[in-house]
Amino acid sequence: MTAPASQIGLVGQSVKRVEDPILLTGRAKHIDDLHFPDMLHTAILRSPYPHATIVSIDASAALALPGVVAVLTGEELVNHAGPSRDYGAEWYALAVGKVRYVGEPVVAVAATSRYVAEDALDLIDVEYDPLPAVANARQAIEADAPRLYPTLDTNIVYKKTFSYGDPGRALEGADLVVTGKFRIPRLSANPMETAGVISQFDPATGGATSWSNVQAPAVALGTLVATLGIPMDRARAMVQPHGGSFGSKIALGKFIVITTVLSKLCGGRPVKYIEDRIEHLMASGSHAWEREYDVGFGFDRAGHCLGWRMVVLSDVGATGGPTQTLKALTCLVGPYRVRDVEYDITTAVSNKGGDGPYRGYGPPTHFLVIERMMDKAAAALGLDPAEIRRRNFIQPEQFPYMQPNGVEYDSGNYPEVLRVALERAGYEELRKEQERLRSEGRLAGIGVAFGVEPGGFRGQTGPYREWPAGGSLAPEAATIHLQENGDLVVDVYFAMEGQGHFTFATQVVAAYFGVPMERVRVVSAEPRLTTPSTGPMGSRQSVTLTFALRGACDLLREKLLALGAHMLDLPAEDLGIRDGRVVPASAEGKSLSLGDLAAVMHGKPADMPVGLDLDPSVTCSWTAPPPEDREGSPYLTYANGCHVVLLEVDRETGQVAILKYVIADDCGTRLNPRVVEGITQGGLAQGIGFALLEEYVYSEDGQPLSVSFMDYLLPTIYEVPLAEKAAVVTPSPATPYGQKGAGEGAIHVTPAAVFCAVNDALAPLGVELTQAPASPRRIWEAIQASPSSG
Amino acid sequence: MKPAPFTYFAPTSIEETIGLLQRYGDEAKILAGGQSLVPLLNMRLARPTALIDINRIPRLDEIVTEDDAIVVGARVTERQLERHPVVAERLPLLVALVKLIGHPQIRNRGTVCGSIAHGDPSAELPAGALALDATVTVTGPTGERTIAVDDFYLGYLATALAGDEMMTQVRFPIPAAGTGWSVQEVARRHGDFALVGAVALVRVEGGRIAATNVVSFGTGGRPLRFPEVEAKLVGSVPGEALFSEAAEAITELLDPDDDVHASAAYRRQVAGVLVRRALEEALRRCEGGSR
Numbered sequence A: 001m002t003a004p005a006s007q008i009g010l011v012g013q014s015v016k017r018v019e020d021p022i023l024l025t026g027r028a029k030h031i032d033d034l035h036f037p038d039m040l041h042t043a044i045l046r047s048p049y050p051h052a053t054i055v056s057i058d059a060s061a062a063l064a065l066p067g068v069v070a071v072l073t074g075e076e077l078v079n080h081a082g083p084s085r086d087y088g089a090e091w092y093a094l095a096v097g098k099v100r101y102v103g104e105p106v107v108a109v110a111a112t113s114r115y116v117a118e119d120a121l122d123l124i125d126v127e128y129d130p131l132p133a134v135a136n137a138r139q140a141i142e143a144d145a146p147r148l149y150p151t152l153d154t155n156i157v158y159k160k161t162f163s164y165g166d167p168g169r170a171l172e173g174a175d176l177v178v179t180g181k182f183r184i185p186r187l188s189a190n191p192m193e194t195a196g197v198i199s200q201f202d203p204a205t206g207g208a209t210s211w212s213n214v215q216a217p218a219v220a221l222g223t224l225v226a227t228l229g230i231p232m233d234r235a236r237a238m239v240q241p242h243g244g245s246f247g248s249k250i251a252l253g254k255f256i257v258i259t260t261v262l263s264k265l266c267g268g269r270p271v272k273y274i275e276d277r278i279e280h281l282m283a284s285g286s287h288a289w290e291r292e293y294d295v296g297f298g299f300d301r302a303g304h305c306l307g308w309r310m311v312v313l314s315d316v317g318a319t320g321g322p323t324q325t326l327k328a329l330t331c332l333v334g335p336y337r338v339r340d341v342e343y344d345i346t347t348a349v350s351n352k353g354g355d356g357p358y359r360g361y362g363p364p365t366h367f368l369v370i371e372r373m374m375d376k377a378a379a380a381l382g383l384d385p386a387e388i389r390r391r392n393f394i395q396p397e398q399f400p401y402m403q404p405n406g407v408e409y410d411s412g413n414y415p416e417v418l419r420v421a422l423e424r425a426g427y428e429e430l431r432k433e434q435e436r437l438r439s440e441g442r443l444a445g446i447g448v449a450f451g452v453e454p455g456g457f458r459g460q461t462g463p464y465r466e467w468p469a470g471g472s473l474a475p476e477a478a479t480i481h482l483q484e485n486g487d488l489v490v491d492v493y494f495a496m497e498g499q500g501h502f503t504f505a506t507q508v509v510a511a512y513f514g515v516p517m518e519r520v521r522v523v524s525a526e527p528r529l530t531t532p533s534t535g536p537m538g539s540r541q542s543v544t545l546t547f548a549l550r551g552a553c554d555l556l557r558e559k560l561l562a563l564g565a566h567m568l569d570l571p572a573e574d575l576g577i578r579d580g581r582v583v584p585a586s587a588e589g590k591s592l593s594l595g596d597l598a599a600v601m602h603g604k605p606a607d608m609p610v611g612l613d614l615d616p617s618v619t620c621s622w623t624a625p626p627p628e629d630r631e632g633s634p635y636l637t638y639a640n641g642c643h644v645v646l647l648e649v650d651r652e653t654g655q656v657a658i659l660k661y662v663i664a665d666d667c668g669t670r671l672n673p674r675v676v677e678g679i680t681q682g683g684l685a686q687g688i689g690f691a692l693l694e695e696y697v698y699s700e701d702g703q704p705l706s707v708s709f710m711d712y713l714l715p716t717i718y719e720v721p722l723a724e725k726a727a728v729v730t731p732s733p734a735t736p737y738g739q740k741g742a743g744e745g746a747i748h749v750t751p752a753a754v755f756c757a758v759n760d761a762l763a764p765l766g767v768e769l770t771q772a773p774a775s776p777r778r779i780w781e782a783i784q785a786s787p788s789s790g
Numbered sequence B: 001m002k003p004a005p006f007t008y009f010a011p012t013s014i015e016e017t018i019g020l021l022q023r024y025g026d027e028a029k030i031l032a033g034g035q036s037l038v039p040l041l042n043m044r045l046a047r048p049t050a051l052i053d054i055n056r057i058p059r060l061d062e063i064v065t066e067d068d069a070i071v072v073g074a075r076v077t078e079r080q081l082e083r084h085p086v087v088a089e090r091l092p093l094l095v096a097l098v099k100l101i102g103h104p105q106i107r108n109r110g111t112v113c114g115s116i117a118h119g120d121p122s123a124e125l126p127a128g129a130l131a132l133d134a135t136v137t138v139t140g141p142t143g144e145r146t147i148a149v150d151d152f153y154l155g156y157l158a159t160a161l162a163g164d165e166m167m168t169q170v171r172f173p174i175p176a177a178g179t180g181w182s183v184q185e186v187a188r189r190h191g192d193f194a195l196v197g198a199v200a201l202v203r204v205e206g207g208r209i210a211a212t213n214v215v216s217f218g219t220g221g222r223p224l225r226f227p228e229v230e231a232k233l234v235g236s237v238p239g240e241a242l243f244s245e246a247a248e249a250i251t252e253l254l255d256p257d258d259d260v261h262a263s264a265a266y267r268r269q270v271a272g273v274l275v276r277r278a279l280e281e282a283l284r285r286c287e288g289g290s291r
């Protein structure tokens, strides 16, 4: 698995990101920068009701407006496209017969400009017959609740209890049982750039092309083929650089369907749709994590956790399933040595915006609950929060560690990560500072939280066999072209998103061949059904893309050595590649540069022996081998981290001020430490949003109340502390450089750390906060409930 | 998020502006910095048929510093006020208020008069203008009139400005020498509109409060003054107990609304806290006020 030392070179160096010049100067061609001749623009009329029957739609006035070319309703759409299906629910890109949430697309208009298209929406007359709405999961699961889908005789789309060991006995035999109830809000990614698609149907061939900022190109291709019935060989999905995604741009299928059908109705003119911010906030289809937890944790007197039971009720809105709740099963016990655990999931649909992926895909709430319960136990037993964690950690010598559900952790050294975090934070001094502030009557709190990060997503194995496509694996591909001048062009099959993939891809390939980074250029190629590839998600690319790159490098190396052997008249086994040259192992005698070999491959002289492969391009589509019993982890690596935060709560206004923030984390070898630092800081920012600010609020009758940035509050640079960051390196045995996926680590732990700290601040008042985000109002209400608030 | 159709006008004089306002009546909207209006247009919450951009009218972009007042023209941006050295020296409260508005990008465009004309009940400048006893000058078909800010605000986003009038300037009187000042607010994030806020001015003479103005904002349809409470404070010896009492009295008078960020109960109680903190800080800033 491990890369030879000669290929490491640049890997592990904080080289400058190759993405930055183009992204930071605004020169990347984002989807809205594309303009095609005759292009039309789409606006979408959306449902004002959470639940209603569509009685009639009259779009004649809209069609008559100059500039309007086509109007599409659900009834027409079903003639061109199939439905989406998830856990028994079925729906179309435009509502058919009824609407199920405010913001659901009902009618789409294609016009000569977005302005005209929006004017046309004003002229469409839709008559609705409102139905009683299901406003949350609690209502949804009641026996007499209104039903959302005729294909389901319940609103519960998934229900299962996962039980390992004997949690009942563990809790009965415990010296201490702590219980807790938590409410997690719905929130979502809000990248700077919203979703966007241009689609063009080709009436001559029946083919279709979509350009989009989709995060997972396979989804775009799948939509064209499976939902729209475009012949496989004529379906093309081009990807443009993104202004961020964080999961929110995976599910763009509905927009591809709407624009492709509109293009078909408009004789093949290209049709663009750009989601606006209100649409994104209201109905992106990627609201996430609205959950209620009801949990009990058992401990012995010494603070060892004996087992727990978690009951989770999740509200996925009108479209979605349990997949993000299921991810907790891949890191079920967090960093702790607990064997007797139960995880009980109920997932219900409701008349709110649909559920979809958000960075982390679920575990952030899981760790918030576990970490808060650890603190509650520590308080009850008179232990320091750091100490109770130390007593429960999986020990370094226990790796690879098999969790009770058969999902394996590759490696780690949790006590060391905790130690480094506490040392960097000056933990003892911090506790003294807290005492000092408390003695002045101020509410200071410290949070110490830990989390593990499933990374290197390999496919729907293990617990993900519960997914609709359960069992399938997730390949990743890379192509390397040796140019005539000896430079290397690397194709990847996803768009530039800004995380640094293009940078480490450059480092890996340059290091492999021993050439300077300037001689390697990574570009986004057209995703193809014939080159199976998945794209970024699940903290996978530093692992999976690296395997694909190295696979391609190996293929090219083999060709170069074969050709070199012929040209140098030496056996291939006696040759190696060093500093961009094919050299004899003895390092003596003649050698050839990549340029020398490329010239031959491109020129293909007639005197080359038959059978020598001179194609200067190689492709590797790499798929992680499935775990032996197919029940193992869907993730190849497990990074981990510890956050320590000191904050102060204003006891009169409920405001939170973060005074210190320290992160120690272990994502194995860092391919580029500066890139890791950047994504850690970004994850921290989103975690702060979760902990303190972000929440999609709905009224009791299902109206969304957070539909602009005035009401859905993202953290700004003023709210996000610049964390002090420390690295522990425990190389992964599963990857070539020992690296681990690191894209989601910080958002896994930040909400827990801040939530624990806020509760620590409130502890002297004898009150507890159980609901996120910790807004001034919620904190103030908790303080009002204090017996000592007088 | 595209506005409904409108006709755009860019008059170059006040008279021309008034003429357009007369012609289009309620169908017209004045465009100053656009930082409140353009979002409303894009969300189609405002649908004027005529948009009258006042940014080409000469001389409205001036800040005039008089002996006893700062006079700000209709085109002066929040940023201009924030960076004006004389304002910083003679009326630092204005600078403090403006710094709480949004972010520099917004203040580069948003105008002082636009904020006052718009009259958001959670906005800082209207509250400050009320605390400072500012007056606004408006011009209409029959000429100019001057309105005290307290009379300018009628209720939620409702002002005494008639449909055919434009606001041409606001005049902030400079408080008597030695007056201490403070603005306090709770916002969810740096730069947000206040959930609730308070502005206070305090002047002390001979150990007693000689004058004080107290404003609460974010707690009603418009920023609020409390003449009875102010009257009780005047003549008293300043101190913690007195300020707490004043804050409590103000809490009793408030009847704020709920929204997604804060409940009425929260606003009411925290309004009192902020009034008390504003009075305390203003006292600390008074000449002869520090204990």
Ligand SMILES: Cc1cc2nc3c(=O)[nH]c(=O)nc-3n(C[C@H](O)[C@H](O)[C@H](O)COP(=O)(O)OP(=O)(O)OC[C@H]3O[C@@H](n4cnc5c(N)ncnc54)[C@H](O)[C@@H]3O)c2cc1C
Pocket (backbone or CB within 6 Å): B029, B030, B031, B032, B033, B034, B035, B036, B037, B038, B054, B074, B100, B101, B102, B103, B106, B109, B110, B111, B112, B113, B114, B115, B116, B117, B118, B120, B122, B123, B124, B125, B161, B165, B166, B167, B168, B191, B192, B193, B194
């Ligand atoms: C992201 C963001 C954050 C913000 N945060 C804050 C904040 O924290 N606090 C705060 O107070 N404000 C905030 N604002 C609003 C900002 O202060 C606005 O600039 C201000 O409220 C309006 O000024 P304007 O010049 O932009 O007016 P415009 O948006 O152009 O106009 C606003 C209204 O006033 C009318 N109007 C403007 N000028 C005149 C005039 N001379 N005569 C008659 N009517 C007139 C217009 O017709 C319109 O109805 C924020 C804005 C944004 C976009």
